[in-house]
Amino acid sequence: MFNNVLNLILTQVLGKPFLLMAIIVFIGYKALKQPFQKAFSGAIKAGVGVLVLGLGSGALISNFGKLVTALNENFGINGVLLDTYSTMVACNERLGEYVSWSIYTMLIAFLINILLVLFRERTKIRAIFLTGNVMLVQTAIATYIVYRYLQLPMLGTVLIAGTVVALYWGIFSTLLYEPTKEITGADFTLGHQQMFGAFLAYKLADKIGNKEDDIEKKELPEALNLFQDNIVASSIIFLISVLIIFLSLDKSVVSEMAGGTNVVVFAIETALTLAASVYVLLSGVRLFVGELMVSFRGISERILPGAVMAVDCAAIFGFAPKSVILGFIGGVIGQIIGVIALIVFKSPILIIPGFIPLFFDNATIGVYANKKGGWKAALILCIASGMIQVFGTAVVAGLMDLNYWQGSFDWATVWLAIVAFFKFIGSLFGITPA
Amino acid sequence: MLKILCVCGNGMGTSTILKVSIKSIMNKLGVKAEVESCSAGEAMSFMPQTDIVITTPEWSKMINVPSNVALVTATNLIDAKNVETLLVDTIKEKFPEKLK
Numbered sequence: 001m002f003n004n005v006l007n008l009i010l011t012q013v014l015g016k017p018f019l020l021m022a023i024i025v026f027i028g029y030k031a032l033k034q035p036f037q038k039a040f041s042g043a044i045k046a047g048v049g050v051l052v053l054g055l056g057s058g059a060l061i062s063n064f065g066k067l068v069t070a071l072n073e074n075f076g077i078n079g080v081l082l083d084t085y086s087t088m089v090a091c092n093e094r095l096g097e098y099v100s101w102s103i104y105t106m107l108i109a110f111l112i113n114i115l116l117v118l119f120r121e122r123t124k125i126r127a128i129f130l131t132g133n134v135m136l137v138q139t140a141i142a143t144y145i146v147y148r149y150l151q152l153p154m155l156g157t158v159l160i161a162g163t164v165v166a167l168y169w170g171i172f173s174t175l176l177y178e179p180t181k182e183i184t185g186a187d188f189t190l191g192h193q194q195m196f197g198a199f200l201a202y203k204l205a206d207k208i209g210n211k212e213d214d215i216e217k218k219e220l221p222e223a224l225n226l227f228q229d230n231i232v233a234s235s236i237i238f239l240i241s242v243l244i245i246f247l248s249l250d251k252s253v254v255s256e257m258a259g260g261t262n263v264v265v266f267a268i269e270t271a272l273t274l275a276a277s278v279y280v281l282l283s284g285v286r287l288f289v290g291e292l293m294v295s296f297r298g299i300s301e302r303i304l305p306g307a308v309m310a311v312d313c314a315a316i317f318g319f320a321p322k323s324v325i326l327g328f329i330g331g332v333i334g335q336i337i338g339v340i341a342l343i344v345f346k347s348p349i350l351i352i353p354g355f356i357p358l359f360f361d362n363a364t365i366g367v368y369a370n371k372k373g374g375w376k377a378a379l380i381l382c383i384a385s386g387m388i389q390v391f392g393t394a395v396v397a398g399l400m401d402l403n404y405w406q407g408s409f410d411w412a413t414v415w416l417a418i419v420a421f422f423k424f425i426g427s428l429f430g431i432t433p434a
Numbered sequence: 435m436l437k438i439l440c441v442c443g444n445g446m447g448t449s450t451i452l453k454v455s456i457k458s459i460m461n462k463l464g465v466k467a468e469v470e471s472c473s474a475g476e477a478m479s480f481m482p483q484t485d486i487v488i489t490t491p492e493w494s495k496m497i498n499v500p501s502n503v504a505l506v507t508a509t510n511l512i513d514a515k516n517v518e519t520l521l522v523d524t525i526k527e528k529f530p531e532k533l534k
Contacts, residue, residue: 130451131447132450133446133447133450134447184510186510186512186513188512192447222495225492225495225496228443228474228492228493228496229473229474229475229496230443230444230445230473230474230475231473231475231476232475282444282445282446285446286445286446286450286471286472289446289450290450290453290454290471293450293451293454294454294457297451297454309512311447311448311451311512312442312446312447312448312450312451313447314442314443314444314447314448315447315448315451315510315511315512317443317490317492318490318491318492318493318508318509318510318511319509319510321490321491321492324492356444359443360443360444
């Protein structure tokens with residue numbers, strides 16, 4: 001009887017991410033001594049959020065899947081979409097019945113992060129990572145990386161993945177503390193996906209350009225603001241990618257995919273459906289991340305009052321709005337060059353750019369680069385970053401055998417090295433990647 | 435019930451942190467408030483059920499805030515103290531009945 005109940009909890013309740021997330025949010029609220037009614041409604045919203053995320057990712061995978069299949073059948077190449085949240089979903093799907101492990105990794109990474117800051121005299125790590133959406137994505141992917149190459153049981157997998165992620169968070173967000181202070185004059189740092197890229201840009205910019213050419217002192221056309229609208233920009237980027245893919249495919253393949261629909265209308269429909277799926281996915285994430293962040297922030301404030309917060313990269317955008325647009329433009333140019341190079345050199349992997357890594361990474365890198373080296377340095381470094389995003393992803397997505405990858409700068413560099421490291425360790429033990 | 439909307443680029447990171455801080459600010463002030471977050475691209479669809487929009491000056495340019503909705507802008511949305519001062523001023527000016 002007792003065993004049955006335990007089994008029910010372990011496999012059925014804790015094995016279902018929507019229930020697990022709801023329980024964590026509920027415990028978080030109660031730990032912060034919130035009334036039952038608040039904890040309960042937070043838990044329900046978190047659960048619904050996880051399910052909405054599932055709906056969005058289902059739609060995305062089926063739509064993007066059609067393009068991947070067509071590319072594969074026509075040219076024998078693999079399409080890889082650069083999108084943060086789809087990669088999280090794809091990794092969770094690969095974990096299959098162990099999908100809850102990624103949530104445990106997140107909790108362990110948060111805990112280790114707190115410990116590292118608690119002993120900051122020795123560790124030098126000062127920032128608490130509070131960007132819930134990013135934490136969720138990174139721990140899911142890290143869990144799959146460790147599981148894929150080492151195939152350890154739960155405890156080993158989540159401990160290793162949690163430690164690697166916590167060290168990545170702690171080291172890189174602390175490195176950016178002083179640079180961020182210089183830009184914002186405020187007391188926080190970045191906790192995101194391009195922390196290494198931003199730090200590198202900050203260090204290299206003054207060797208490339210001149211600080212006096214600050215783009216923030218120049219005038220930019222208002223129309224460029226359009227690209228800051230996430231829905232419009234992601235639709236346009238998807239449309240360009242879809243058009244390129246359709247033009248490169250055999251006419252017969254495209255018209256067969258379109259059925260009776262006009263090909264141009266079908267291209268627009270495909271692109272906007274991709275944008276719509278990403279939007280649904282984001283709404284789901286937003287629903288439970290909002291609840292989760294209340295707990296993370298409350299708990300860290302209890303244990304570590306006054307610790308430096310590592311937050312979303314967009315928090316610095318207000319301080320350098322023109323660098324944001326400049327960085328994005330640089331990233332677009334870099335990724336276009338990168339994608340063309342992949343096609344010219346007949347790479348077996350084709351990268352399909354997505355809005356989130358393209359915009360948020362290069363905008364952030366642009367802000368740090370402009371501060372130190374002005375607009376020329378920012379533009380050059382963001383073009384380089386866009387290319388690195390494409391090439392690095394082509395390598396890492398090949399290693400991971402996925403049709404989705406994070407695409408962010410750090411995930412095409414630092415995490416490429418981490419993936420290669422685990423692959424090497426796994427091969428020492430003769431483990432076939434899962 | 436005062437309805438506050440936090441707006442950022444993707445409606446994910448910054449606006450959520452802002453939402454968390456504003457909820458605790460409103461709690462402290464004893465103001466009954468519903469706080470939502472979204473991206474600048476979708477902010478317009480929230481306007482009919484919003485009293486105060488808070489965002490950065492740049493993102494505010496992308497939203498046509500109706501005349502009956504108060505707009506609060508701050509460059510550093512993470513700075514909770516500054517956000518509190520700005521919000522208190524706005525509530526005092528536009529919605530004095532909400533402050534007891």
